[in-house]
Structure formats: C-alpha cells, structure tokens
Amino acid sequence: MLITQSAGKFLKRNSTIQLGNNQVDLSIPVVMGIVNITPDSFYDGGKMEDEVTMLKAVEEMVENGVSIIDVGAVSTRPGAEAVSTKVELGRLLPAVQAIHKNFPEIPISIDTFRSWVAVRVVDEIGPVIVNDVSGGILDSKMFETMAQLQVPYVLSHIQGTLKNMQDSPEYTDIIKEISTYFAEKVKKLNKLGVKDVIIDPGFGFGKNLDHNYELLNRLDAFKVFQLPVMVGLSRKSMIWKALDVTPETALNGTSVANTLALLGGADILRVHDVKEAVEAVKIFCEIKASIH
Template identity: 80%
Template sequence: MLITQSAGKFLKRKSSLQIGDDQIDLSIPVVMGIVNVTPDSFYDGGKMEDEANMLKAVETMIADGVTIVDVGAVSTRPGADSVSTKEELARLLPAVQAIRKEFPDVALSVDTFRSWVAVRVIDEVGAIIVNDISGGTLDSKMFETVGRLQVPYILSHIKGTPQTMQDDPYYDDIIKDISSYFAEKVKRLTKLGVQDVVIDPGFGFGKTLDHNYELLNRLDSFKVFQLPVMAGLSRKSMIWQALDIEAKDALNGTSVANTMALLGGADILRVHDVKEAVEAVKIFCEIKASIK
C-alpha cells in the first residue's frame, strides 16, 4: 500500500522523547495523567481549578507512577464552548507554574491547539510536550512553532472541530483515511525540524462508536509510521455508552480498553486514573516478557 511504504521513511522508530535536557524512555509504555483546569470538565467537574486540589491530585499521580502530567485549560468534549486565548492562558499559566514549582522533576505536557499558548508556557516553565488535539488544523502556525521551539509534539487526528466533530462523521476507510492524514502531516512536521512526534488517532474526535472500536481493534496499523502512539480512551463515551453507564462508573471499562490499546502497540496511555493504568502496563509487560 502506498501510504505504508512511504510513511516509514519519515523517521526511524522512536523509543524516547527528548524534553529539554530530559528524556522519556518509551521502551516500556508510560502513563500520562490528565489535569483539566476547566470549570466544565466532564469527569472532575472543575475541581482542578482550585490550586490545592490540583497539586494534591498531581502528588497522587506521581505516587501512583505517572510519567507525564498533561494540563489543559480548554474543554474539547463534543459541543464544548470556545474559549479565548486570554482566558486559556489565565487558567493554564498559574497551573503549570504551580506544578513546576512543586514537582520540578515531573514531565509536563500542555493540551492546547494554540501556538501562542505553547510559546507562553515554554517561556514560563521551560520545555514541555505540546499535545494538540487539532493536529495543526486550528492554528496554521503550530507546526512551525513546535519546530522552532524543538519540543515534542503530539499529533492528533480530528474530523472537524470540537463544536462540529460529532455531526455525522464519515470515512471511506477509517484506517486508510487517518493514515493519509498522518502521512501528510508527519512529512510537514519533519521538514520543519520537529524531532519528536507522537501520533494519536483521536478516539472520540469525529468518530462514531463503531469507528472508535474499529480504531482500537486495528491500532497496530499505525506502527508503520515508526512513531510512538498515544491512546486517550479514559472514561470516554465510547466506553460508557457501550456499557450503558455514566462516565463516573467507567473505570473498569477504561482499564479493559487501555489493555487492548497496549496490546495494539500504544506507547502512552492518557488517563484520569493513573494507578489503574500503571497496573495495566505492568500486567502487559508480564505478558510480553512471557513470550519466548
């Protein structure tokens, strides 16, 4: 297939991420903990807006084995209201500054689709990972910015915007379509000097329930890119809708989905519940070690 033949030429298989002077080893899958400093988070209901609550949550994540803490200040759930750059920074900067001061050794990621936000955060706290749910579609300067800043970039797939992405999404072939999307964007990022790219198929971002499970079942299709893969499945509607429960009750389903993602080649699990995800990684590693 043309896509698979050409995609592997972009970069050699990456088994680490370079964040400033620090390196994250991805030879064993790692866990990214979610910190949403928004008033309308679907999971924690805005509890992280309080600095003391947020720092306590990060402390627990670190104790539970988190490798990366991902901080976001704009809700990207389906139909979420848009937020200005000014408001995003007003929420985000105090949070990342507090985390960096209290936990200077933890790797930080910022969940933003705005290049200017990434610049401001890096100016304040140093090198971070930029986690862009839009794959550069919502800010034309994002790719050149991360190339100039020389920071890792999480390239996510999305169809539409958070406001429109669930309006009857359609694919001719979801794996081929998303692979074409990644092929074109990885090529652009490489030409702009981005050294560390992680691909995220974007579970829930412009996908039906069936689309999401086909993606999960065929996650190993993206190994052809020779790049780390992130899976963000935590308590998403694809889990609680399938189980006919609410997001607050979807931990067990999340653990099952995370395990399937690990079996499909995921290198990073982005989660709300760090302890359970770390345990899933440990079990996966035991299974992998048993294969002779």
C-alpha cells in the same frame, strides 16, 4: 537525567523523546495523567479549579507511578464553549508553574491547540510536550512554532472541528484515511525540523461508536510510522455508552480498553485514573516478558 519505569525493555525505533536536556523513555508504555483546569470538561470539570486541590491530585498521580502530567485549560468535549487565549493562559500558566515548582522531575504536557499558548508556557517553565487535539488545523502557525520551540508534539487526528466533529462523522476506510492524514502531516513536521512527533488517532474526535472500536481493534496499523502512539480512552463515551453506564462508573471499562490499546501498540496511555493504568501496563509487561 533519564526518566524510566522499572520493567523489561521492549526497544523500538523512537523509544525516547527529548524534552530539553532530559529524555522521556518510551521503551515500555508510560502513563500520562490528566489535569483539567476547566469548569466544563466532560468528566472532571470544576474538580481542580483551586491550586491546593490540583497539587494534591498531582501528588497522588506521582505516588501511583505517573510518567507525564498533561494540563488542559480548555474543554475539548463535543460542543464545548470556546474560550479566548487570554482565558486559557489565565488558567494554564499558574497551574503549570505550580506543578513545575512542586514536582520538577515530572515532565509536563500542555493540552492546547494554540501556538501562542505553547510559546508562553515554554517561556515560563521551559520545554513541555504540546498535545494538540486539532493536529494543527485550528492554528496554522502550530507546526512552525513547534519547529522553533523544538519540543515534542502530539499530532492528533480529528475530523471536523471541536464544535461539529460529532455531528455525522463518516469514513470509507477509517484506518486508511487516518494513515493518510498522519503521513501528510508528519512529512510537513519533519520538513520543518520537528524532531519528536507522537501520533494520537483521536478516539472520539470525529468518530462514532463503531469508528472508535474499529480504530481500537486495528490500532497496530499505525506501527508502520515507527513513531510513539498515544491513546486517550479514559472514561469516554465509547466506553460508557457501550456498557450503558456513566463516565463516573466507567473505570473498569476504561481499564479493559487501555489493556487492548497496549496490546495494539500504544506507548502512552492518557488517563484520569493513574493507578489502574499503571497496573495495566505492569500486566502487559509481564505478558511481553513471557514471550520467548
């Protein structure tokens, strides 16, 4: 099975990722829909705690053209309370099982920084994408586990830890420092035999407002890695603070930021609002198709 979206082809190196026997086509940008099974996430905490509500939300995402569902059971907002592996698995496993059962054709990503959680989920439902906001920092076994599982890995940049990352982030040259971070970690992953690596510059993870916008403005610098780039801007503080609104009213700003990210080379948009992101991708594809 080849998972695709209908639009023009803009092929590049590493334009697919392997998920078990299936391929996820990234030759044009795709949308990853966020499903937070948490009581305390910054925007949608507590909204999907029961299975019926969650599956209805996933169904709507599928109808609106989502390509990947990203399920998280631990809030990674700045200052969020830590939860145990047991609690995380207790939330996550039933959710991914239900989504896989009801939407077997949709690739699943799990938002976790724990290698054991990844092992348990793969044992239960098969290959998934592992979206690790810590870039292996919070679990020293994550990289070798990814090599053993042979599943796609989202390598995110973070400065500091989830608890202190927003206290006082500092960079001399943010692009250079993040690029060095990626170069070192991608080398380690490749050496271990991890075949599919997606890089995420980590908007909001150890970055202030100015850092985030410099990163967005220079996103195309990461094309040098010739790896898929994932961007998560959806309703984040860099948008609602700049507009002096709230996360709940930051959808228009999110769409603008997502469009700029696409122009900068983003391959995956990780979002709460799938319909609007898919529309941004379609407009982007029309622009690309008009270039001769």
